[in-house]
Amino acid sequence: QVTLRESGPALVKPTQTLTLTCTFSGFSLSTRGMCVSWIRQPPGKALEWLALIDWDDDLFYISSLRTRLTISKDTSKNQVVLTMTNMDPVDTATYYCARTTSVGTGYYQMDVWGQGTTVTVSS
Amino acid sequence: DIQMTQSPSSLSASVGDRVTITCQASEDISKSLNWYQQKPGKAPKLLIYAASNLEIGVPSRFSGSGSGTHFTFTISSLQPEDVATYYCQQYDNLPPLLFTFGPGTKVDIK
Secondary structure: OOEEEEEOOOEEOOOOOEEEEEEEEOOOOOOOOEEEEEEEEOOOOOOEEEEEEEOOOOEEEOHHHOOOEEEEEEHHHOEEEEEEOOOOHHHOEEEEEEEEEEEOOOEEEEEEEOOOEEEEEOO | OOOEEEEOOEEEEOOOOOEEEEEEEOOOOOOOEEEEEEOOOOOOEEEEEOOOEEOOOOOOOEEEEEEOOEEEEEEOOOOHHHOEEEEEEEEEOOOOOEEEEOOOEEEEEO
């Protein structure tokens, strides 16, 4: 059974750095075709993909936040970490991690999601 | 970056009705499109991948079609448990890999 769980602070102050951890089980991030994505959702708004790390250590980021985001993995611990610098109240959102699998020739799908963790940015 | 439009933004239909949602990409994305269902307070759930493939365990009343720039998601017979927001998601898998979600369609029961 594949599971993912997000963890991190519920409250951060403006300008601080947010560090979120995705701990997963049921698959290995060293297996070809396996990736983990981070996605966020501000209250009442749509989903926004943030970053992806794949089995080959390739890293991909949303263009608008590229300079603030870092994604990394610890394969031995089955964890993926996302850091976001210079947090602002507009970054208040529920943050999800999701297993993203590469199927066939260039097809990707976010097939298993964590429950999400809510982060509020406020002084 | 590729832009996604999704319509309608919300709809209300009766149980048993056929419901259709469309998603349009600003560029040809072949079949690089997925559909997700999100119930209130829950994480999204994958329903359809690669435009028309039903995820394992998803009821057959859900279906997807299309390629290129125009895509359609259909619920053939709306059920009360289908009340949710539905999102299309495209990805540009020419490097760099980038994902974009549509703005969502909120579906409820009339």
